[in-house]
Amino acid sequence: MVNNLLTINLLELETEKNLMKEYSYTIPKKNSVIIVPNGGFIEPIKVSATVSKKQEQTYLIEGLVETQLKLPCDRCLSLNTLEVKELFKKQVLVTNQEIDLKEEDSEGFYRIPIGRLPLKELLQEAIEFSIPSKFLCQKNCLGLCYNCGTNLNDGQCGCDKNDVDPRLAVLKKYYDKKK
Numbered sequence: 001m002v003n004n005l006l007t008i009n010l011l012e013l014e015t016e017k018n019l020m021k022e023y024s025y026t027i028p029k030k031n032s033v034i035i036v037p038n039g040g041f042i043e044p045i046k047v048s049a050t051v052s053k054k055q056e057q058t059y060l061i062e063g064l065v066e067t068q069l070k071l072p073c074d075r076c077l078s079l080n081t082l083e084v085k086e087l088f089k090k091q092v093l094v095t096n097q098e099i100d101l102k103e104e105d106s107e108g109f110y111r112i113p114i115g116r117l118p119l120k121e122l123l124q125e126a127i128e129f130s131i132p133s134k135f136l137c138q139k140n141c142l143g144l145c146y147n148c149g150t151n152l153n154d155g156q157c158g159c160d161k162n163d164v165d166p167r168l169a170v171l172k173k174y175y176d177k178k179k
């Protein structure tokens with residue numbers, strides 16, 4: 001249901017005098033439309049967007065998506081909140097040529113086959129873009145002990161950090177690289 005509501009009928013703009021229209025949506029935090037990789041929403045997703053017609057078959061959509069995510073820290077895996085305030089902007093070309101909804105063409109256009117613009121992909125992209133490539137609970141997160149798994153932010157575990165189980169040596173290398 002939310003999915004259908006997240007489609008903008010571009011034909012609506014044809015009848016508007018100023019050829020610009022504003023849309024706003026609130027998507028419940030529990031939804032199956034937008035996916036947070038490894039995490040979830042802890043607040044509803046608020047979307048505001050303006051669509052304007054530039055020329056025949058060509059539109060500009062600009063908007064803001066606001067929400068809060070719960071994500072695991074990349075080092076210690078504890079769940080933390082990420083405030084999202086992400087702007088998005090796309091040029092849209094209505095075309096009957098072969099299309100790929102997920103990608104912009106070389107001129108930066110997002111092509112759609114009919115005058116119905118699905119917001120789902122745009123919002124998904126904006127949410128993913130808002131997640132930093134390295135998300136940490138705190139700047140100096142100490143991570144987990146690769147020997148016993150203790151969260152080192154809560155205190156030392158007593159393991160000898162140089163005496164690593166050979167089976168975990170690969171993991172140690174991985175963690176060292178991430179630090």
Ligand SMILES: [Zn+2]
Pocket residue numbers: 073074075076077078136137138141142143
């Ligand atoms: Zn952490």
Ligand SMILES: [Zn+2]
Pocket residue numbers: 145146147148149150157158159
């Ligand atoms: Zn340990």
